[in-house]
Amino acid sequence: MAARKGAHANKDNQERWLLTYSDLITLLMIFFVVMYAISDTNAQKLAALASSLTQTFTGAPATCVLPDGGLPSVVPGIAPAPGDAAAGGTKESAELARARAELQQYIQQEGLEGQVTLRTEDRGLVVSMADAVLFPSGSAELTPDARTILQQVGRALARLPNYLRVEGHTDNLPINTPAFPSNWELSTARATNVVRVLVATAGIKPERLSATGYGEYRPVAPNDNEADRSRNRRVDIVVLKEAYNVTEPHK
Numbered sequence: 001m002a003a004r005k006g007a008h009a010n011k012d013n014q015e016r017w018l019l020t021y022s023d024l025i026t027l028l029m030i031f032f033v034v035m036y037a038i039s040d041t042n043a044q045k046l047a048a049l050a051s052s053l054t055q056t057f058t059g060a061p062a063t064c065v066l067p068d069g070g071l072p073s074v075v076p077g078i079a080p081a082p083g084d085a086a087a088g089g090t091k092e093s094a095e096l097a098r099a100r101a102e103l104q105q106y107i108q109q110e111g112l113e114g115q116v117t118l119r120t121e122d123r124g125l126v127v128s129m130a131d132a133v134l135f136p137s138g139s140a141e142l143t144p145d146a147r148t149i150l151q152q153v154g155r156a157l158a159r160l161p162n163y164l165r166v167e168g169h170t171d172n173l174p175i176n177t178p179a180f181p182s183n184w185e186l187s188t189a190r191a192t193n194v195v196r197v198l199v200a201t202a203g204i205k206p207e208r209l210s211a212t213g214y215g216e217y218r219p220v221a222p223n224d225n226e227a228d229r230s231r232n233r234r235v236d237i238v239v240l241k242e243a244y245n246v247t248e249p250h251k
Contacts, residue, residue: 092242095160096125102156124241127153131233140189147197154202157239163248165210166191167236171229172216188213194235
């Protein structure tokens with residue numbers, strides 16, 4: 001009887017390696033599944049997100065030009081493929097240039113130089129409009145002329161697929177009225193009213209638009225004289241480059 005028990009125990013010990021082997025196979029399978037999931041990451045969106053976060057925290061672009069001629073990337077070794085991505089970037093640049101040329105022609109025809117200006121930033125094309133051409137002083141109600149201007153500007157931008165961010169800005173002179181307890185409310189209301197006109201008169205889809213108010217806290221000039229304060233009182237329509245789509249909320 002003792003001999004039979006010893007033989008059974010010895011057989012169990014010899015088969016224990018099967019448990020270790022099955023555990024090893026399971027771990028290897030999990031490892032390869034994880035590696036496949038990582039390899040399927042959208043590198044272009046990852047690079048765009050890294051660029052956006054870097055600019056947010058440092059205030060300066062952090063892109064670098066790749067030696068293979070591809071698009072800039074902030075993540076070493078991660079970049080859009082030089083073929084498709086570069087072609088997409090070229091198409092977007094051409095569309096933004098066309099929109100800018102159309103807007104510049106309209107500005108010159110209507111004599112709006114100094115009141116409506118265009119500039120290109122890292123994030124995209126910015127259409128900056130002085131508050132005096134859009135609103136009465138201390139008000140967020142658009143004038144009839146302002147609606148006409150926004151309709152023309154909106155039509156030039158409606159053909160673009162890009163997201164549009166409307167940003168309201170004020171100077172640092174305090175305001176305290178029942179409608180606007182501070183410059184936050186004034187700048188936000190102005191941006192929102194511009195958005196509504198772009199939807200109603202230019203046919204821009206609402207899901208492409210957003211409105212934000214910065215109050216007095218994003219000036220482009222010192223607030224120490226009236227000329228500079230008037231530069232700070234503005235509404236900017238920012239045509240965001242498609243690389244920034246990753247930072248926009250999606251359904």
